[in-house]
Amino acid sequence: EVQLVESGGGLVQPGGSLKLSCAASGFTFSDSPIHWVRQASGKGLEWVGRIRSKANSYATAFAASVKGRFTISRDDSKNTAYLQMNSLKTEDTAVYYCTRAITGTRGFDLWGQGTMVTVSS
Amino acid sequence: QSVLTQPPSASGTPGQRVTISCSGSSSNIGSNYVYWYQQLPGTAPKLLIYRNDQRPSGVPDRFSGSKSGTSASLAISGLRSEDEAVYYCASWDDSLSDYVFGTGAKVTVL
Secondary structure (H helix, E strand, C coil), rough: EEEEEEECCCCEEECEEEEEEEEECCCCHCCCCCEEEECCCCCCCEEEEEEECCHHCCEEEEECCCCCCCCEEEEEECCCEEEEECCCCCCCCCEEEEECCCEEEEEEEECCCEEEEEECC | CCEECCCEEEEECCCCCCEEEEECCCCCCCCEEEEEEECCCCCCCCEEECCEEECCCCCCCCCCEEECCCEEEEEEECCCHHHEEEEEEEEEECCCCCEEECCCCEEEEE
């Protein structure tokens, strides 16, 4: 089955860190750009960042709101991408989705079920 | 606050045609592709339209996208009850170097 499955969400204090995982199956993960998108409760969607494939030097890019605090990596041997979140703020509280982009586009055609991150003291 | 503006809501009766607009600027819609997503309650978004007017495999042809200048539209024809959802437009913004989503439009089937 073609799918993405996120894990690693939870409750963390402001200033803390958390690492999310995105496990892929059913498609050639190593060729696929992976993006992270988040959604605060009752709010709209917000792009977080992306990592490209090895062929594109694993290049990463991030939204201004998380630049310098979040990093994205991937382990193609494990078909898994990661979102490392540091210096977390209460406004980072959201459901975090990993998504696959259609090659050559920014259309996200495959989404995980999401994992909840709560930043609170 | 999103740089892509959508009406907060739209509605129609079964079988009708509903159109949702997405207004941007020269740095996003005006110079980049537009994408449309459907989000049903409690679920992850689903890609409906990519590259302005292309439908992924499996998306019914009742859904169509268009773009003109710095605005885009999503049309849903033959409206069905299962189309009740929030619809988001999205595009890359060259000035922000961000992928930006619209504010979202909730479609209600009366």
